[in-house]
Amino acid sequence: MQVRIDDYSEYDSRLCRTGGSYGYWEIYSQLPCEGEPTFEVSYFTTSEFAYCKFCGSWLIPPVFAHERSRFVVGQEDDCGCGRTPQVIGLGELQRRIKVKAAETAESPNISFEIKGELE
Numbered sequence: 001m002q003v004r005i006d007d008y009s010e011y012d013s014r015l016c017r018t019g020g021s022y023g024y025w026e027i028y029s030q031l032p033c034e035g036e037p038t039f040e041v042s043y044f045t046t047s048e049f050a051y052c053k054f055c056g057s058w059l060i061p062p063v064f065a066h067e068r069s070r071f072v073v074g075q076e077d078d079c080g081c082g083r084t085p086q087v088i089g090l091g092e093l094q095r096r097i098k099v100k101a102a103e104t105a106e107s108p109n110i111s112f113e114i115k116g117e118l119e
Contacts, residue, residue: 001116003028003039003093005100009107016046026056028093030119037118039093041086055081090118 005026012021023046028039043056050059057079088096097112104110 001030001037001114001118003097004113004115005097006109006111006113007100007103007107008109008111009103011046011109017048022047024056026096028088030116031087032119037090038087039090041088052079052081052083054083054085055079057081 005028006023007025008023010021011023012019015021016023025044027042027044029042031038031040042053043051044053045051051057052059059079100110100112
């Protein structure tokens with residue numbers, strides 16, 4: 001099973017690459033396991049700036065991208081998460097879906113896609 005949550009509530013096609021009005025999406029991929037289902041989380045954005053797919057953080061905050069000299073060499077490749085994928089349980093996935101579903105009442109630019117069935 002795979003769940004994708006798109007959040008384009010702040011998205012503007014004129015500013016979606018470097019202008020600050022980005023689209024975001026998360027993909028939750030079910031891992032093979034016995035017992036409670038678990039999911040690996042991956043994060044993505046429309047931005048051209050470096051973004052960590054493991055924790056959903058900016059590797060160089062867009063506000064400072066023009067000031068790269070302020071960062072230690074190599075820091076732009078390390079957000080501090082250790083590049084270890086997040087793994088969450090079914091209960092946490094359901095909570096995240098519920099939170100985003102509540103936000104859809106305020107923004108029609110949040111959507112969900114579920115592929116497959118729980119294994």
